[in-house]
Amino acid sequence: MFPFNENLSVNDDNHLCLDGVDLVELAEEFGTPLFVFSEETIRRRAEEVAAAFGRENVYYASKANSNISVLKLIRSLGLNVEVSSEGELFAALKAGFKPEQIIFNGAAKTLRELQAAAELGLHCVNLDSVCELERLRRVARERGVEVNVAFRVSSGVVAGTHASFETAASLSKFGVTLEEAVEVYREALKGDGVNPIGVHCHIASQVPRVEVFEEGAYRVSRTVKIVEDTLGFKLSEFDMGGGIPVTYAKEPINGLPEYFYARIKPREVAERVRRVLDEVLGDIRLIAEPGRYVVGDSAVLLTQVQNVKKKGKDFWVMIDAGFNVLLDAFSYKWYFHMVSASRAGEEHNHPYMVGGPLCDGGDILLAGGQHRMLPRDLKVGEYLALLDAGAYTLEQMSQFNGRPRPAALIVSKGKVKLIRRRESLEDLVRNDCYDET
Ligand SMILES: Cc1ncc(COP(=O)(O)O)c(C=O)c1O
Numbered sequence: 001m002f003p004f005n006e007n008l009s010v011n012d013d014n015h016l017c018l019d020g021v022d023l024v025e026l027a028e029e030f031g032t033p034l035f036v037f038s039e040e041t042i043r044r045r046a047e048e049v050a051a052a053f054g055r056e057n058v059y060y061a062s063k064a065n066s067n068i069s070v071l072k073l074i075r076s077l078g079l080n081v082e083v084s085s086e087g088e089l090f091a092a093l094k095a096g097f098k099p100e101q102i103i104f105n106g107a108a109k110t111l112r113e114l115q116a117a118a119e120l121g122l123h124c125v126n127l128d129s130v131c132e133l134e135r136l137r138r139v140a141r142e143r144g145v146e147v148n149v150a151f152r153v154s155s156g157v158v159a160g161t162h163a164s165f166e167t168a169a170s171l172s173k174f175g176v177t178l179e180e181a182v183e184v185y186r187e188a189l190k191g192d193g194v195n196p197i198g199v200h201c202h203i204a205s206q207v208p209r210v211e212v213f214e215e216g217a218y219r220v221s222r223t224v225k226i227v228e229d230t231l232g233f234k235l236s237e238f239d240m241g242g243g244i245p246v247t248y249a250k251e252p253i254n255g256l257p258e259y260f261y262a263r264i265k266p267r268e269v270a271e272r273v274r275r276v277l278d279e280v281l282g283d284i285r286l287i288a289e290p291g292r293y294v295v296g297d298s299a300v301l302l303t304q305v306q307n308v309k310k311k312g313k314d315f316w317v318m319i320d321a322g323f324n325v326l327l328d329a330f331s332y333k334w335y336f337h338m339v340s341a342s343r344a345g346e347e348h349n350h351p352y353m354v355g356g357p358l359c360d361g362g363d364i365l366l367a368g369g370q371h372r373m374l375p376r377d378l379k380v381g382e383y384l385a386l387l388d389a390g391a392y393t394l395e396q397m398s399q400f401n402g403r404p405r406p407a408a409l410i411v412s413k414g415k416v417k418l419i420r421r422r423e424s425l426e427d428l429v430r431n432d433c434y435d436e437t
Pocket of ligand 1: 061063064082105167202204205206241242243244289290291292293
């Protein structure tokens with residue numbers, strides 16, 4: 001049912017509203033492209049994952065959105081945070097997270113990152129290999145500290161999501177195989193600066209079916225049992241990673257993969273995985289690192305129509321947001337549902353090809369390779385909205401084609417706050433080094 005998301009509505013002017021705030025008015029005031037977040041939605045999603053896993057067991061995956069205001073909001077709700085780079089660690093600390101609230105992931109951690117993790121005393125460093133274990137051990141020894149570690153173990157489960165999001169498949173670049181687990185933990189148990197406390201087994205992002213989480217938990221927990229029995233020790237943490245999906249597709253669209261329709265609640269995931277762990281391992285802390293689910297449906301991206309034409313048999317509409325703003329729409333053919341913000345209450349029954357502003361033939365925002373359904377007779381100056389644009393968007397924006405990165409706002413109890421400034425033309429060349437003459 002339009003307007004699809006519970007934070008959206010249509011007002012008497014026929015304008016799309018987010019938490020009751022007129023989005024057309026915001027677009028006029030702040031310009032486009034423009035991200036608008038709903039604080040209420042982030043709170044609601046954070047509470048859902050907290051209720052499902054236990055607040056202290058949730059480490060929000062900041063790669064989904066590491067805007068400082070968003071991180072501060074999430075911290076204020078009592079969640080912990082997961083980072084996978086020095087930059088995300090920097091943002092998390094700036095947002096006020098304590099080192100012991102932070103888990104560090106990544107398949108190619110730099111020496112500086114390992115040093116920072118050891119010096120700060122993070123909750124846990126999830127290791128990708130024995131090579132990384134040795135590097136961290138050296139760093140820890142030099143500093144006279146002991147670092148909590150877990151190994152990332154690939155369950156071999158294929159989630160059925162976009163191929164690039166499959167990280168547990170046996171050919172993926174991440175972690176070690178189930179068969180290698182005993183040997184890597186044997187190495188870690190030698191201690192000497194590292195303390196193995198857990199196992200990490202993120203499967204994929206935008207996982208379409210709850211059974212995937214269950215199967216991954218089975219495979220990895222059985223392996224953990226073997227590791228524990230063989231080596232005679234006990235792990236205290238099972239970190240399942242993220243992957244809880246957002247329902248991007250609002251209506252049936254030919255050619256759109258199943259994972260865009262995924263509809264799984266955090267509680268279902270937590271209950272199923274918990275049941276497996278109880279059966280196989282008994283008492284072990286279950287940790288989750290949800291990113292997309294916490295912020296995905298909290299934001300819309302507003303964009304303005306810049307050009308309309310009929311070319312051959314197609315109606316085209318050109319907008320001011322392309323893959324400079326929504327990289328996933330290009331690289332993964334990611335689907336973001338699109339509606340008119342200016343005429344939100346009108347029938348969306350006219351087929352349009354939609355193009356972004358970039359000088360690149362791939363800069364088009366189709367629906368499963370097909371037309372978008374929008375109100376008839378779109379005009380230059382009207383505003384459109386792309387829904388569920390809160391995750392993996394701000395993080396991936398670029399300045400390609402000489403386009404400053406857009407601003408972001410958050411609606412908080414009816415008030416609007418700027419959480420990211422729009423870049424200027426000067427920002428485009430700020431880091432260029434050149435002779436003034
Ligand atoms: C290790 C790890 N944890 C958590 C996440 C978050 O996943 P999602 O945003 O799908 O919840 C990812 C995303 O790829 C990840 O690689």
